Amino acid sequence: MSGKFARTTGAVLAAGLAAAIFAGSAGAEEIKLGAAVSTTGKYSTNGAHTTNGYNLAVRRINEMGGVKVGDKTYELSIVYYDDESTPARGAQLAERLISQDGIKLMLGPYSSGLTKAIAPVTEKYGVPMVEANGASRSLFTQGYKYLFAVLSTSEQYLSASIALAAEMAETQGKEPSSVKIAMAFENDSFSQDVRAGVVADAEALGMKIVVDDQLPPELNDMSATLTKVKALKPDVLVVSGHAKGAATAVRQIAEMKVNVPMIAMTHCDSAQIIEKFGKDANYTLCATQWAPTMTYKDDVFGSAGDFAKAFKEAYDYEPPYQAAESAAAVLVYADALRRAGSTDPDAVRDALAATDMQTFYGFVKFDETGKNTAKPMALYQVQNEEYVVVAPTKWAAAPAIWPVPTWAERDK
Amino acid sequence: MLDNIQILIDAPPLLVQVLLDGLLVGAIFALAAYGMALVWGVMNVINLTQGDFVILGGFITVSVAQAGLNPFLGLPVAAVLLFGLGWLLYRSVVYRVVDKDLFISLLATFGLSILLQQLMNQGFGADVQSVRSGLGTWFALGGLVTITQVKVVAFATALVIGALLVWFMKRTRMGQAIRATAQNARAARILGIDTDRVYAVTFALNAAICGAAGALVVMTWIVHPYLGITYTVRAFMIVVVAGLGNLAAVIAAALGLGAAENMAGFILGAEFQLAFVYGLLVVILVWRSWRLARERKVLR
Known part of the structure; x- marks a missing residue:
């Protein structure tokens, strides 16, 4: 009885299997x-x-x-x-x-x-x-x-923020070369590429780099760098250090009440700065490859x-x-x-x-080296705890808020 | 470098800021370091999982905060859970290496450290986590110096935990047993102390202290499954400077390290902040071995 059952099931299974294979080859x-x-x-x-x-x-x-x-x-x-x-x-x-x-x-x-x-x-x-x-x-x-x-590619990540800083300086009737930049980049190949892009753009526009700190991969405290930023009052602060860098920067800028008219960084979304830091994340500019x-x-x-x-x-x-x-x-x-x-x-x-x-x-x-040259990077700004595209202007949902209000105004 | 020193000369309040930030975070290092000194002194085990205990304490606090509770509640929760974990680790692994060569214990705890990192990565994910304490910022010296309240709370908490430990070691039966075992395990055994149990409590207590430190870390900075090593290294360094079994020295060394490294970060640039810590470690080890050699000569 059981032998017969086994044989029958075996046959059914075999037929099923054959059907499956057949279906597979008959499909695609x-x-x-x-x-x-x-x-x-x-x-x-x-x-x-x-x-x-x-x-x-x-x-x-x-x-x-x-x-x-x-x-x-x-x-x-x-x-x-x-x-x-x-x-x-x-x-x-x-x-x-x-x-x-x-x-x-x-x-x-x-x-x-x-x-x-x-x-x-x-x-x-x-x-x-x-x-x-x-x-x-x-x-x-x-x-x-x-x-x-x-x-x-990575050197384009924060270029838009430098261009934006130059634009803002011009609306104020100032030369782009009057813009002072503070930079904090992690010491890894990606962030250093981002840095190279920022440095090249800053040089082209004649901007002055006043802080150029490199964060070690294990660093989770930026207070020394931010104290320097406070002292030197740059017009732009750019940070790139993956999610760690973004989270640390947003947190400590808020805690130390560092006032900078423009703050731009990478990896805001992987650091979940809005979810984690709420309104402290406001006004941060974030590089993004794409936005919905x-x-x-x-x-x-x-x-x-x-x-x-x-x-x-x-x-x-x-x-x-x-x-x-x-x-x-x-x-x-x-x-x-x-x-x-x-x-x-x-x-x-x-x-x-x-x-x-x-x-x-x-x-x-693709160009001959294989990189995509047809797509620009975009910049988000955190406005009212939401990401809003502010650059390039073609997709800007709202203008960038500039200068970033001081902490005294924000905490009111 | 010179221009950074110039900034400090031009604006002395910033010097206060840099040193203050350093001192406040130094207290958190002190906790991990004291735990390490305890285990090292009592069990002759250099525990390389210190940093991972700290990070785990941080993740537990994140979970507490995500459950909608006050993040400060994470501190006792992390301490209790890590006490349990420390006990378990002692009963499963660490007891095997207590009387062995130091090298064996290094290997064993290094292995545990990797295991803990991977488990945290599996359990909590590879995302950077942090918890908002909900505290604000004080201003001093005309707004030039900002004092982050959570750092002050962390500092105070670290000191309170330190004081509790001193009381525990001096006044309780268990504390006395731990100290007796540290002095001479064999003699303690003869006098009827269950040294195995003492070791278990010591290791678990260390894990609990680190867990509490982790709760403070996650409210001050961020945690990530692979960031533990920095706390292990700092703890090791502080213990090397301060020696075993002297809480006051551990706290002093920790505060000094915090201030010195923050100062180095400011003057030399952030890229040299950790390099400075490691460099200092080398200098201290050389100096200590030189001093030991001299003492030996005198004894002879």
């Missing part, structure tokens, strides 16, 4: 993308934003019928590994994805450091990598041919706002720009595959190099 074949993204370690939060962005785009593209390459239609899927937030592990996993799992198209990891570790591997095997979370300028000075980045209120659009997600809505529905939180740019990387791949008419890595690579498209995330067009 798959193009497998590979990615090593941090799900553990210090980048686990941003790693999750990255995978969520990738997954949402893949799901949406597959729902819309997949990608037509030549005369075949493929569905996309992604093979993930956890790089544990360590560059050595990332490189190892890239090696494994390509040589063992047969991945021919790679998506980027999270962070410049990891991208830097993986790029030589993809380059060695001639496998294209579209990355969305490695902004460091040094990635694009190595002569890599298979690396493409959809995001703006921008008017870019494409035919996969629709507008930037539509993407934000779809993301919120899927993952139950507002998409940070890290998620948006990750989704955009997948769109760029789909577009390049379509145009290449082949899944051959070199054909796709050439198609990627010729990319010229609009996505909900912004325009994408």
